[in-house]
Amino acid sequence: MNKPNDLAIRATDLNDIDSNASHDNHFNSILNARLSRRNWLRGSAVTAATAVMGSMGLSACGGGSDAAAVTPTPTPTPTPTPEKLLAFTAVPKSLADVVSVPAGYTATALYALGDSLRAATPAYKNDGSDTDFDNRAGDHHDGMEYYGLSAAGAPLASGAERGLLAMNHEATTDEKLSSHFLHVNGGTTTLPRPAAEVDKEVAVHGLSVVEVKKTSSAWATVNDSAFNRRVTPLTDIELAGPVRGNALVVTKYSPTGTKTRGTINNCGTGKSPWGSYLSGEENWAGYFTRSATDNAARGDKSVVSLNRYGRSQGGASRHGWETGGSDDKYARWNLSKIGASADGSDDYRNELNGMGYIVEMDPYDKTKAIRKRTALGRYAHESAAFSVPAVGQQLAVYMGDDSRNEYIYKFVTAAVWAAADANPADRIATGDKYLDSGKLYVAKLAADGTGQWIELALSNAQIQAYGAYKFADLADVLVNARLAADAVGATKMDRPEWCSVNPANGEIYYTLTNNSNRTVNPSGSSQLAPDGGNPRAYTDMKGSSAQNGNPNGHIIRFKEGTGAAAATSFTWDVYLFGAESGADASKINLSNLTADQDFSSPDGLAFSPYTGICWIQTDDGAYTDVTNCMMLAAIPGKVGDGAKSTLNYATAAGGNLAVDTFIGKKPTADTLKRFLVGPVGSEITGISETPDGKTMFINIQHPGENTALANIGDPSKYTSQWPANAGYGAGKRPRSATIVITKNDGGRIGS
Numbered sequence: 001m002n003k004p005n006d007l008a009i010r011a012t013d014l015n016d017i018d019s020n021a022s023h024d025n026h027f028n029s030i031l032n033a034r035l036s037r038r039n040w041l042r043g044s045a046v047t048a049a050t051a052v053m054g055s056m057g058l059s060a061c062g063g064g065s066d067a068a069a070v071t072p073t074p075t076p077t078p079t080p081t082p083e084k085l086l087a088f089t090a091v092p093k094s095l096a097d098v099v100s101v102p103a104g105y106t107a108t109a110l111y112a113l114g115d116s117l118r119a120a121t122p123a124y125k126n127d128g129s130d131t132d133f134d135n136r137a138g139d140h141h142d143g144m145e146y147y148g149l150s151a152a153g154a155p156l157a158s159g160a161e162r163g164l165l166a167m168n169h170e171a172t173t174d175e176k177l178s179s180h181f182l183h184v185n186g187g188t189t190t191l192p193r194p195a196a197e198v199d200k201e202v203a204v205h206g207l208s209v210v211e212v213k214k215t216s217s218a219w220a221t222v223n224d225s226a227f228n229r230r231v232t233p234l235t236d237i238e239l240a241g242p243v244r245g246n247a248l249v250v251t252k253y254s255p256t257g258t259k260t261r262g263t264i265n266n267c268g269t270g271k272s273p274w275g276s277y278l279s280g281e282e283n284w285a286g287y288f289t290r291s292a293t294d295n296a297a298r299g300d301k302s303v304v305s306l307n308r309y310g311r312s313q314g315g316a317s318r319h320g321w322e323t324g325g326s327d328d329k330y331a332r333w334n335l336s337k338i339g340a341s342a343d344g345s346d347d348y349r350n351e352l353n354g355m356g357y358i359v360e361m362d363p364y365d366k367t368k369a370i371r372k373r374t375a376l377g378r379y380a381h382e383s384a385a386f387s388v389p390a391v392g393q394q395l396a397v398y399m400g401d402d403s404r405n406e407y408i409y410k411f412v413t414a415a416v417w418a419a420a421d422a423n424p425a426d427r428i429a430t431g432d433k434y435l436d437s438g439k440l441y442v443a444k445l446a447a448d449g450t451g452q453w454i455e456l457a458l459s460n461a462q463i464q465a466y467g468a469y470k471f472a473d474l475a476d477v478l479v480n481a482r483l484a485a486d487a488v489g490a491t492k493m494d495r496p497e498w499c500s501v502n503p504a505n506g507e508i509y510y511t512l513t514n515n516s517n518r519t520v521n522p523s524g525s526s527q528l529a530p531d532g533g534n535p536r537a538y539t540d541m542k543g544s545s546a547q548n549g550n551p552n553g554h555i556i557r558f559k560e561g562t563g564a565a566a567a568t569s570f571t572w573d574v575y576l577f578g579a580e581s582g583a584d585a586s587k588i589n590l591s592n593l594t595a596d597q598d599f600s601s602p603d604g605l606a607f608s609p610y611t612g613i614c615w616i617q618t619d620d621g622a623y624t625d626v627t628n629c630m631m632l633a634a635i636p637g638k639v640g641d642g643a644k645s646t647l648n649y650a651t652a653a654g655g656n657l658a659v660d661t662f663i664g665k666k667p668t669a670d671t672l673k674r675f676l677v678g679p680v681g682s683e684i685t686g687i688s689e690t691p692d693g694k695t696m697f698i699n700i701q702h703p704g705e706n707t708a709l710a711n712i713g714d715p716s717k718y719t720s721q722w723p724a725n726a727g728y729g730a731g732k733r734p735r736s737a738t739i740v741i742t743k744n745d746g747g748r749i750g751s
Helices: 027-064 195-203 294-298 302-308 427-435 474-479 481-487
Strands: 105-112 141-148 162-169 206-215 218-221 229-231 236-240 259-261 266-271 277-281 358-361 371-373 394-400 404-406 408-416 438-445 450-455 496-501 508-512 538-542 545-549 554-560 569-577 602-607 614-618 630-634 643-650 656-663 672-677 683-689 695-701 737-743
Touching: 105 206, 105 218, 141 277, 141 695, 141 737, 162 266, 162 277, 162 683, 236 427, 294 302, 302 481, 358 427, 371 427, 394 496, 394 508, 408 427, 438 481, 474 481, 508 602, 554 602, 602 683, 614 683, 630 683
Parallel strands: 141 266, 141 683, 236 371, 496 602, 569 656
Antiparallel strands: 105 737, 141 162, 162 206, 206 218, 206 229, 236 259, 266 277, 277 358, 358 371, 394 408, 408 438, 438 450, 450 569, 496 508, 508 554, 538 545, 554 569, 602 614, 614 630, 630 672, 643 656, 683 695, 695 737
16 A cells, blocks of 8 residues: 555655565356345235235135136236346546546545544644644545444444444655645655654544434535544554563553554554454554664664564654654654663663554444454554354454565454354454454465465474574564564465455455566565466566566455365465556466456455445556556456466576466456546545445545645645545645545445
């Protein structure tokens, strides 16, 4: 998420940094058959019952006649036409500074950066002078979930006209340290940073909960709702699970290692089967700094950990927040060992170990503690997708580590699913039950289309024998999950981002956004040759610029083996390859995408629980000379519905590298098409729907992100003015925002 548009690494953005030196029916026909039968039962039950009862009555009346009773033939009840999914006309590619949706749909801005959550907070001026961001919408709207309310305002999962949107605020648009759209003149670009600027920038990160309500035919946020809240990098958050109380998380803020201060760079989300909100902490390391002499000051294995997680000594922080003043809230951004204590209770040398988790929050109840679920491991988290719950079986949580050459993970609960937990009295306590005890696994893919889930446990002989880092206990394994995954030889992937579970068959889909370090002839430790699960290495031209590696990304999917969610084996194939429609079909456009389907850099991914549509969102830099980022609608098949393929590459030594891969069934115009294209410079991310499937919420992140700091005073030079140019809000500075999409005929989204 929030990647450099040209796929190059910006000095202040660690998203792309690689620190890893180490004859079945198609789903559409099944779904339509189910919908057809459900509609028939709803619409025809009374008519059918009347016909049966009428027939019985006429037969009885004929008993006293010598002539045979005549039973009238009932009028046939027509079978309703099944709902056709993806019936909309594909949206064409676009470079316009607007949100484009299909004919028959309407998209409207609903909740943007700076919108007030409290009546006492003034309306947003959008000129850099605004304050009080603890009571405003944060920036860079990202993952998001909808939670229904009844008309009276009580939690109601089926509530479709009143609810809560819980969302992540990942980051802020910045250049040269400063978040320039937040400050009047673009902000200070040298160190030290003024406290007022730092405080504002910190506050726009984190989470928000906002009540939304349908009034007549429009949706609006509810200002001053008792549910509205902000969670920022300064909010008190508990550590839960095996890492809680461990020496690795002792800090000046929490000498007992039981809590941490805030959450940051929150990206993808998840909704638990018990109704809580899960948020993934992604690129958190870049907000911290270490002195140029910190390695010697430490003199222990923590240096290995810090390097593996992208914080080498002397590295500058993204915004320079550690220079905001002498207050402890600024000091916590400096990871250097500067205290005299042996355990780190007098400084923030261990602060980074409190970041990088899945965070659980009850969106309905502010009184419940927010908890970081450490049992799920520490890395650059994206979304958290649950297996389909089955009573008496364990649950799995599927996750990815969003960085080049990182890994795919899953967590399997120790507890088995109980139906009563679907509507618990205490959602966070239920999270304790399922998310604090279990096993963490990492994926290892084989060239034959199979794979293994390898447990990351201290008892694993490979972890015990790992020479680069000596693990002390389970907490050490979880805090350093990347190193543990290195130890067991997990498969390095092309930037695992969001994942989602297909409700029709339980298969798991992962977006692999891109990887500029895939090459046929690796020349460094960060470069990898193609393999079965990451089979492409090619040159993609963006104008006159060559983009090498796998700049367009792909989507891989897994099918669990014996044991369902607790399985330790799986099969896999590549569902879709991102590519331009005109690219070489034998080497690049392996999914045969057409102009109505082609895309690059898949990122956000979610299956609708109501229609079964798989929504694919992009965060791209490779194809943005042709089109802005987009969202597509797909009706996928299943693992193994395609065929094996072999890609051949010429090596530097004059030989041939043959890479076997498995490619899913090619999409058709009826199974994949473009649904939305966003404004200039934006990423399309975050997706949620009301339970009736008739309203969709989407986030438009960082429109106009390439606007230069020097142009902050001249709106005509902004690369985007959205959503102001769509009639939303004051000023012309671009703003991340949530949009609401409805179908003009009142139907379900995607039909």
